[in-house]
Amino acid sequence: MKITVLMATYEGERYIGQQLDSILAQTIPDIQIMISDDGSKDRTRQILERYKRWYPGQIVLNHRVKEGAYGDRPGQVPPGAMNFFWLLSQSDGDYVLLCDQDDVWENHKVRTLLRRMRQLERTLGPRHPILVHSDMMVTDRRLGVIAPSFFKYQRCNPDRKAFSQILAENPVTGGAVMMNRALVRLVETAPERCFMHDWWIALAASCFGTISCVKQPLYQYRQHGGNTLGAARTGSVEDMRARAGRQAEVEDHYRRMFAQAAAFGARYKEQMTREQKRTLKAFLALPLQSPGERFRSIVRNGFYKSSPAQTLAQCVTIPGSSRKGSNGG
Numbered sequence: 001m002k003i004t005v006l007m008a009t010y011e012g013e014r015y016i017g018q019q020l021d022s023i024l025a026q027t028i029p030d031i032q033i034m035i036s037d038d039g040s041k042d043r044t045r046q047i048l049e050r051y052k053r054w055y056p057g058q059i060v061l062n063h064r065v066k067e068g069a070y071g072d073r074p075g076q077v078p079p080g081a082m083n084f085f086w087l088l089s090q091s092d093g094d095y096v097l098l099c100d101q102d103d104v105w106e107n108h109k110v111r112t113l114l115r116r117m118r119q120l121e122r123t124l125g126p127r128h129p130i131l132v133h134s135d136m137m138v139t140d141r142r143l144g145v146i147a148p149s150f151f152k153y154q155r156c157n158p159d160r161k162a163f164s165q166i167l168a169e170n171p172v173t174g175g176a177v178m179m180n181r182a183l184v185r186l187v188e189t190a191p192e193r194c195f196m197h198d199w200w201i202a203l204a205a206s207c208f209g210t211i212s213c214v215k216q217p218l219y220q221y222r223q224h225g226g227n228t229l230g231a232a233r234t235g236s237v238e239d240m241r242a243r244a245g246r247q248a249e250v251e252d253h254y255r256r257m258f259a260q261a262a263a264f265g266a267r268y269k270e271q272m273t274r275e276q277k278r279t280l281k282a283f284l285a286l287p288l289q290s291p292g293e294r295f296r297s298i299v300r301n302g303f304y305k306s307s308p309a310q311t312l313a314q315c316v317t318i319p320g321s322s323r324k325g326s327n328g329g
Contacts, residue, residue, distance in 0.1 A: 003110060004032045004093030008083035012101035013043040015141075015222065020051055020059075022105040022219075031110060033099075034060045034091060038083045044101075062090050069190050076259075077190060081197035084174070085190035096184050098198070100175040102222045104143060109134070109218040113178040116214050121180065129183035129209030131201065133158075133176040134218040141224035150221055157306045158213035163206040163276060164302040166199075167261055167283045168314070171306070172211070174198035175219065183209055193263040195256045203264055207276055251319040258287060291315040 005023055009016060023033055033055075037045055052059045064086040066072055072079065084098060095117060097110065116132045124130065135158070138147040147153035150173065160171050174197060179187075186204045194200040205211045265272070265280045272280070282301045286294050294315045298304070305311045 001095070002032065002093045003028065003095045003097070003114070004034055004091050005097045005099050005110075006084060006087040006091060007033060007035045007099040007101060008038065008080055008087060009035060009040060009044050009048070009101045010038040010080065010083075011040050011042050011044060013040075013047060015102035016044060016047055017051075018104055019099070019101055022103075022107070023099065024055065024058075025107045026105070026110045027108050028110050028114065030058065032058060032060060032093065034062055034087055036062055036064045036083050036087050036090075038064060038079055062087070076193045078194075078196060081194060081200075082190055084197040085188070088184055088188040089190075091184065091188075093184075094181055096179045096181075098174045098177045100221075102224065103136075103175050103219050104222070105219040106217075110178075112214055112216065112218060116212055117178055117180060120210060120212055124210060126180065127182050128180075129186055129205055130180045131172065131183055131205035131209065131211045132178045132214065133172050133211070134214040135216055136173065136176055136219050136221040137217045139220045139222050141222060143220055143222065146223065149217060151215070155307050158215065160304070160306060161206055161211040161213075162302060163203070164279050164283070165304055166202050166206045167280070168257075168298075168303040169305040169310075170196075170199035170202050171213075172198050172202040172205075173221070174201075175221065177201065179205075191260075191263050191267055193256075193259045195253075195260045200260065200264070203260075204268070207264075207268065208271065250317055254287075254318050258284060286314070286318055287320055294318065 020033070023031065035048055037048060048061055052061055064070055064083050070082060070086045073082065088096070095114060113132050113134060117130060120130050136150045137145055138150050138153050139145055150156070151158055156171050158171050160166070177198065179201070183205055186208060187201050191200055202211065261280060261283055269277065279301055282297055283303060286297060289297065298311065298314060305314070
């Protein structure tokens, strides 16, 4: 059995040593750590080279080759996401975990996720794509606790794991993920477009496999000025007011979400069931509809977000579109 942790890095000198130490201290020994740095100009690469010398064979540096399918695609696939897709394509682990460069893992994180994974595989079989993820503590840059549960802090419901629900909102955080080999094979090729790698992976797991959540905080999710995507109190009154003041950003979010859904349909249409294709087609039709039509479609198809307020907000905040024929196959 080979367990591999994939870490995508960029300008991570401040926290990366602490994260590596927490992975190396896991109660399961000899976990491989494969790292791709995306062109850091700080001391990240020097730190990585030092750890590689300290842990030869266990730490593998495999920096992204920015060519072909894994070249930069601004506006289509975020650089951090592309870096993770590159790592997925290079990994041969039986079980693969994703890792952010600035968090800190509890030393039983891998063992806990692996226990759940094996329970599911005993029932579903190893060829069934499985994603297991966990809760996390939200901390400040010094690891002072902001919230003991990311799910509660963000008002995120991890029981939302239907394909229709994940089309509308992603409940899975990349640094919390463990995948089996069957799921890695599904998602190792970079998509034409995606919002973020963890959302794309969650879509694939919900459509073709199983998602299971360990509702226990298994790592410290550090918030600081350099986070690509941070924890926000999603669905709160404050969040809704803030969204109202940044209309262009919200509209861009929706456009990226629908572009991701269309790309997912184009990639996997031959593997999807008729019902899944129907669900995707209904989702991609939302920008073409009036608020009332959207409301009826959201209710009929289950395009629910974690909070009722956000679910209702979709009816009026989704930007209109003149796109025709984008039905995901």
